[in-house]
Amino acid sequence: xxxxxxxxxxxxxxxxxxxxxxxTAKRLIDVGFEITVERDEQRIFKDSEFEAVGCKLTANSSWxxxxxxxxxxxxxxxxxxxxxxxxxxxQFAHCYKKQGGWSSVLARFHKGGGTLYDLEFLTDATxxxxxxxxxxxxxxxxxxxxxxxAAQRNGEKLARxxxxxxETAMVNHVKECLGGSGKGVRALVIGALGRCxxxxxxxxxxxxxxEDDILKWDMAETAKGGPFxxxxxxxxxxxCIYLSSFIPAFLTKEQISASGTSRRLSVVVDVSCDTTNPxxxxxxxxxxxxxxxxxxxxxxxxxxPALSVISIDHxxxxxxxxxxxxxxxDLLPSLLExxxxxxxxVWTDAEKLFKAxxxxxxxxxxxxxxxxx
Ligand SMILES: NC(=O)c1ccc[n+]([C@@H]2O[C@H](COP(=O)([O-])OP(=O)(O)OC[C@H]3O[C@@H](n4cnc5c(N)ncnc54)[C@H](O)[C@@H]3O)[C@@H](O)[C@H]2O)c1
Numbered sequence: 001x002x003x004x005x006x007x008x009x010x011x012x013x014x015x016x017x018x019x020x021x022x023x024t025a026k027r028l029i030d031v032g033f034e035i036t037v038e039r040d041e042q043r044i045f046k047d048s049e050f051e052a053v054g055c056k057l058t059a060n061s062s063w064x065x066x067x068x069x070x071x072x073x074x075x076x077x078x079x080x081x082x083x084x085x086x087x088x089x090x091q092f093a094h095c096y097k098k099q100g101g102w103s104s105v106l107a108r109f110h111k112g113g114g115t116l117y118d119l120e121f122l123t124d125a126t127x128x129x130x131x132x133x134x135x136x137x138x139x140x141x142x143x144x145x146x147x148x149x150a151a152q153r154n155g156e157k158l159a160r161x162x163x164x165x166x167e168t169a170m171v172n173h174v175k176e177c178l179g180g181s182g183k184g185v186r187a188l189v190i191g192a193l194g195r196c197x198x199x200x201x202x203x204x205x206x207x208x209x210x211e212d213d214i215l216k217w218d219m220a221e222t223a224k225g226g227p228f229x230x231x232x233x234x235x236x237x238x239x240c241i242y243l244s245s246f247i248p249a250f251l252t253k254e255q256i257s258a259s260g261t262s263r264r265l266s267v268v269v270d271v272s273c274d275t276t277n278p279x280x281x282x283x284x285x286x287x288x289x290x291x292x293x294x295x296x297x298x299x300x301x302x303x304x305p306a307l308s309v310i311s312i313d314h315x316x317x318x319x320x321x322x323x324x325x326x327x328x329x330d331l332l333p334s335l336l337e338x339x340x341x342x343x344x345x346v347w348t349d350a351e352k353l354f355k356a357x358x359x360x361x362x363x364x365x366x367x368x369x370x371x372x373x
Contacts, residue, residue, distance in 0.1 A: 009040035016320035026053035044320035084112030106361030131330035134195025136323035142203035145269040181208035191240030192216035
């Protein structure tokens with residue numbers, strides 16, 4: 001029998017991304033997969049685009065009625081509920097690091113006998129994630145930073161951000177807000193060799209910043225230890241590091257105050273968003289900002305130039321089409337191994353992790369099965 005796969009709709013507000021795209025669905029169909037797609041007006045791809053490549057369309061939110069042997073693929077968490085989950089689900093579940101409500105999410109799998117393959121923990125042989133949204137997080141973060149810079153230059157605060165139809169629309173809009181090009185703007189990206197960092201560097205190039213005005217820092221450049229004067233000497237600072245342990249702060253309020261009116265820096269984009277992490281290397285703010293109110297101003301003494309921070313933790317949503325295409329094509333080699341998931345390493349490792357987390361949840365929820373004497 002051919003491998004079946006069911007793409008469910010997303011229920012989170014503003015979420016227009018999709019785990020499968022018409023491109024990757026076609027690649028799977030070409031090798032014999034049967035793909036069912038729930039109709040979804042919120043998704044950036046039209047239902048008809050999936051139909052055109054041979055997917056079977058079905059009603060929105062109908063996955064609970066899917067045959068139990070059909071894996072369900074989606075991106076974000078399922079809406080909260082106590083309903084048992086008998087299917088195999090491939091998605092981000094955000095329940096393996098003891099996030100709020102983690103054990104009740106896993107308890108649903110225990111009660112239903114289903115399996116969770118968490119997309120965040122599908123890794124290659126070296127332990128690196130097979131698919132992540134980083135590049136477009138950095139790209140969209142850089143764009144938001146440029147828009148905030150343009151607004152501040154006009155004495156305004158950046159208004160609500162809306163997802164763009166595609167990358168060209170985003171690039172054109174940012175250029176227009178900057179008066180045609182970003183020439184003359186100076187930016188520093190820390191974590192520039194990573195996924196997010198490469199995305200930030202890419203948008204700065206596409207907006208027309210001079211190559212010499214895009215400072216690209218990674219481990220070697222921060223090894224001397226912060227805080228760094230170089231951050232105060234650019235217009236936009238984008239933080240894209242993967243924080244794994246304590247590091248000296250990159251930027252501090254004392255340093256900003258001491259620089260007085262000579263500071264050039266006007267926007268900080270914290271793509272890494274380690275906002276509430278005690279080791280946050282940018283301890284000048286403590287909230288996550290949102291698409292409806294993308295910037296917050298750092299509280300400074302009167303008379304100092306404004307400094308705003310963007311700390312949105314779901315930036316790729318601003319570019320749903322390209323972000324989905326990239327994520328889904330990175331996931332494709334693993335999906336092609338789905339029929340062999342009992343033996344293919346990427347899936348057996350993910351299942352092992354699921355079982356370990358499930359056992360922890362069973363204990364936390366007191367769900368032990370009572371066996372008859
Ligand atoms: N805001 C969002 O919407 C969003 C979306 C995706 C990812 N993220 C976050 O962005 C961060 C980066 O993700 P990624 O996929 O790009 O990671 P990555 O591992 O691909 O890249 C991280 C880079 O940071 C560098 N780095 C680490 N510590 C550093 C230091 N002290 N100084 C200089 N460079 C340092 C690494 O060498 C690497 O090049 C993660 O925390 C991730 O959770 C945020």
